[in-house]
Amino acid sequence: MAARTLPAPLSDFLGLRPGDVHLAGGGQTPLPVVAKTAFGDFAANKADGQRGYDRHWQVAASARALLAGLTGARTEDIAFAGSASDAFDRVVQGIGWRKGDNVVLPALDFDTGHAALDRLAARGVSVRKVAPSGWICEESDLIAACDARTRLLYVSQVNALT
Template identity: 30%
Template sequence: MSLFDPTDFMIPPGLVHVCAAGETPVLHAQAMALSRHALDKSTGPAGRAKLDAEVERLRARLAREWSVPVEGIGLVSSVAEGMSMLVESLDWRPGDNVLIDRNEYASVVAPLSVKGVELRFVTMADPDAVAAAADARTRMVAVSAVSYLDARRHDLVALRAAADGVGAMLVVDFTQGSGWMPIEASIADFAFSACYKWMLGITGTAIAYWNQARQRSWAPATAGWYSIVTGPRPDYAAPLALRPDAGRFTRGNPAHAPCYALHAAMDHHERFDRAAVQAHVQALTVALLARLDAAGIPSITPPDPRQHGASVCIAHERASRVVEGMAARGVLAWNGRGRIRISFHGYNDLSQIDPIMAALTAALSD
């Protein structure tokens, strides 16, 4: 049986929803949360105080979720924005380099590439190779905790050691893990995560974590009214002080509506131990991988659940058409980057493996 009650979600009747790595379904409770946001927004100064209070309450909840101090949690619009702010803040010099996997997601790679930073491509699944590629000019090891491409989980402890060996930062994108597996974000110098996948939020807000113990003097290169310390009227003739915490990641108004929606998601999440969610989704990935193997359908996802996340990925030149064929048969998977991705969350259960396999094999034959 499923861990979550599927009727809590706006999943259309008769559909098997297995595309959490792309978009999760919306909770009915989130519609009510967004209505509450609309009411608070409509009630003048008192309502605005409620909006801001919800942001601070969310930061505290996210800090508990990631096992870090609340001072380290900030909010950005997306992982791409947070990573861009970090990259733009650093004093890059000729010869500096970043170690990154060739298959890393664009939100992590693009800010570095556009900035002109030297990228050294190395397989993050091989921490020894990462350590061998690092040198005195390596400024950063950047990695997703779980790969979006093949659902491989990376050994963050070993990558932390490789970064520490040359005094480099470890920057982690937790997007493909946060919401189904326990997160210990303090292993990173900086970490980010989108909130609209397994965290069950909506687009518009993302988590930005600043490890102040490791990077005490960090400051963004730009600021806005929200990220500075001001009185009733700023004295622009004097130096402006940044907020002392990770609130400095948010330059302008926080995205209040997505914060309200994420609170509703966390109300749901906090009913379930994260280790129990991980055990549930990985029981499903293991079951599907076994069925694929029996059917002779190769997967690019490592079979060992200690090495993979909550998705199963199948490389295929007709991935888009196959996913469309699966949807026509009532199974919502995801495509892109030349692979079919089937992703599980707490609202899925083992009884769905049969319809997934039936839809997949039929669509592969189309």
């Protein structure tokens, strides 16, 4: 795949027309045209039994190798998840939480982050939600809420209000 300069042209995306401005983020972004081909390939592989299943995993292995080359990560450290929320939940569940640990996050942060972290309370983990001043949660307030038992400081770029 040749390197491209951003922003990508409208023609790279399904359903966008000249004059369209699409500002939604998260799971609501327009799909790139290449996704249509990828979906078609996936559907064809699903219909081809074990051979198709094997091709599915070959595509995943190729994508991991590409990402490893771009990031310097090991292929075995690269995982694919169904959404950013699913990926974050997997990271949270992968931490070796202990009773008395805590996590710090802005009170106005994205709901799925809150959901993943709120479940930790049942394991004896304190979930510290830092109140904003107006609409802003200051970095210094987040840091002040951390202590020696803080295992995670969670801040996302989006929330339900942005």
